[in-house]
Amino acid sequence: MYHCHVCGAPVEEAPWGEDGRTPLFDLCPCCGCEFGYEDSTQAGVERYRTAWLQGGGVWKNSKDKPAGLHLEQQLKWVPAKLPIGIARRIA
Template structure:
């Protein structure tokens, strides 16, 4: 199974919120950083800006009730796609 990683925080997903073609965002929200796919991550600059904002605010989970036990921010950030680091 292929994984897709949030362009802002690196959270893994089973399916791309950018659609099968990689160009059609579904405008859902990242469970971790609250990124609106297709808005906050529409460009490298937008993704970096959103990441800085999220980290600056303490990297809190958007949906804290689904934060995994033992969550490791550094490991997750390492999963950000290379083109969006």
């Protein structure tokens, strides 16, 4: 299981690919971040997370939210390390 780097939501595929350098450009079902765009720098990740939390930390697609998942638990799933591709210029 993989998790969004912004909000910790469980996602089926690695947001930045198995090599950490190949973003999917998919949208997070929770915070709506586009992997490889809003999360392409450390500052971007933090800015997006702050904005999402200020908006209540809710799931954009509420039907995708795992039953019984609490925000507190979800935030614990935010990966401690960012993929190697983040904060580097991607062509």
